[in-house]
Amino acid sequence: MSIVATQLLNRRIMLNAFAALSMVCASPVSAAQQKFTIGAAESVRIYPGGLKLRARIDTGAATTSINARKIHAFNRDGKQWVRFEVVGKRGQMTKMVGPVVRTVRIKRFHSSSVRRFVVHIGICLGNHFQDTEVTLEDRSRRKFPVLIGRGYIAGAMVVNPGREYMVQSNCPGRS
Numbered sequence: 001m002s003i004v005a006t007q008l009l010n011r012r013i014m015l016n017a018f019a020a021l022s023m024v025c026a027s028p029v030s031a032a033q034q035k036f037t038i039g040a041a042e043s044v045r046i047y048p049g050g051l052k053l054r055a056r057i058d059t060g061a062a063t064t065s066i067n068a069r070k071i072h073a074f075n076r077d078g079k080q081w082v083r084f085e086v087v088g089k090r091g092q093m094t095k096m097v098g099p100v101v102r103t104v105r106i107k108r109f110h111s112s113s114v115r116r117f118v119v120h121i122g123i124c125l126g127n128h129f130q131d132t133e134v135t136l137e138d139r140s141r142r143k144f145p146v147l148i149g150r151g152y153i154a155g156a157m158v159v160n161p162g163r164e165y166m167v168q169s170n171c172p173g174r175s
Helices: 003-026
Strands: 036-039 041-047 051-057 064-076 079-087 093-099 102-106 114-125 128-137 146-148 157-160
Touching (some): 041 146, 064 114, 102 128, 114 146
Parallel strands (some): 036 157, 051 146
Antiparallel strands (some): 041 051, 064 146, 079 093, 102 114, 114 128
16 A cells, blocks of 8 residues: 555544544533532522522532531431531521431541531532532531532532632522
8 A cells, every 4th residue: 555545544534533523522411411610619508498608619528517506416206306507607597407317427637536417408509409418517617617528519510629609509499
């Protein structure tokens, strides 16, 4: 085969590969597969109640954590429940009651481990609503009352650590 024939064959192979790649890339992506970008800090709404709170996005944390006070465990129909208040930095507050999903032991740096209740809370970030597991802790001394972990963002969002407050939390139909 001559050099010219080889070059034409290589060019034809490249064009076919490019055409195939273009078709794959141009295929429509379903809404479920689309991810949106969020910053290292965002505003979220928690449900029930729709309370707006500032949140730190932490890809190193497995679970989401929320600032809860007056945490009181009790039994209802033979199951453990918990009553608590969710409090924002500016004093906004909502009371919540729910069944305990489980308890977790949190290892702390240079301190003893603690046990925390895990409950389900609805969280809206951007237009993404998810009923997710959260640990209850007193975060009053921390800058952000909510810490969003990997369990919430996985598969739905990409984090840009150099940006903050990129999306508005709006999940219509939630109360």
